[in-house]
Amino acid sequence: MSSASEAINAAYRVLGLEPGSNYAAVKSAFRAKVKAVHPDHVEPTADTLSRLQILLKAHEILKMCAPRQVDIVMTPEEARVGGLRTVDLDGRSAMMRVLPFSKTGAIVVPIGEPAWQVRILVRDPMADCTADEGPAERAAREEKARKLAEAEARAKANENAGLLTAFYERFVKASPAVRFARWVRKNAA
Template sequence: MPEAKSAFRQVAKRLHPDHTPPTPETLSRLAEAVHAIRTLEKSDSLEVELALSPGDARDGVTRTVTHRGRNGLFRILPDSASGTRIAAIGDPAFTIVIRIEAQTQTSAPTTEAGLNRFVDDFVKGSPTARLAGWLRKARSAA
């Protein structure tokens, strides 16, 4: 993967509109290079350790994990044991290894923070989309 990233950087520098006049051919070649590196990054396997409280492991939870710019949604089944490997929903190359913590923690703040992050990452509109909605409302009120 490091060789691919290095090659991508060289191609991106050579084809970037700041260094090369933007023609349809150079822009399409740059878009192909970006698509190729994103595909390689997605297919690269990634394993992350996730700490759970004994209660969460016993009851089962759904968690979102973000690591190195990669988001994953994980459904942890009830009665999961420490050391269990779980793949992200829709991304089998992104896995977590469950580690059950000895101390019990209240899961409400952790769950709420995870839910807020999930809403921010997957549900809320982008700032541009929110601004566009605000502008549409302002125009219709006038």
């Protein structure tokens, strides 16, 4: 085992966590343990200050190394099909591949982001009508509706662009001599 992985495992032990715990658990454990030794809460002694330094160093190590976790909500149909999805990682977008037939609680690592974990939550809004819709679900639903409207507008624009392209190719791009020859052939028939 390398010294780096030993330091990471030691930092997890200092905070009383299992190796591989995500950063949210690290932050929570750090806050709970630091209250017991912080000078604002207890009388500062040499022992409490050294314990505080150890906790701070463990938190510093795990701040860089502990995996981050984010949750995404998918419908059963999206989970059944799988495919590529984008996910927001603290302001950055990343791609991830969702395997077909993914279940709730499945963990996916985004492409090129080994420090992040994405937990899949499969929710059926039609079957789960007793649960109140939270702000995250509402925002996801509104975002999906907005993307659908954009896709429909893009399809309509592409359809109109096809008509304009055909008009351009037939009448505008052609030279006046070619257009005149077409007119003569059309009226001669």
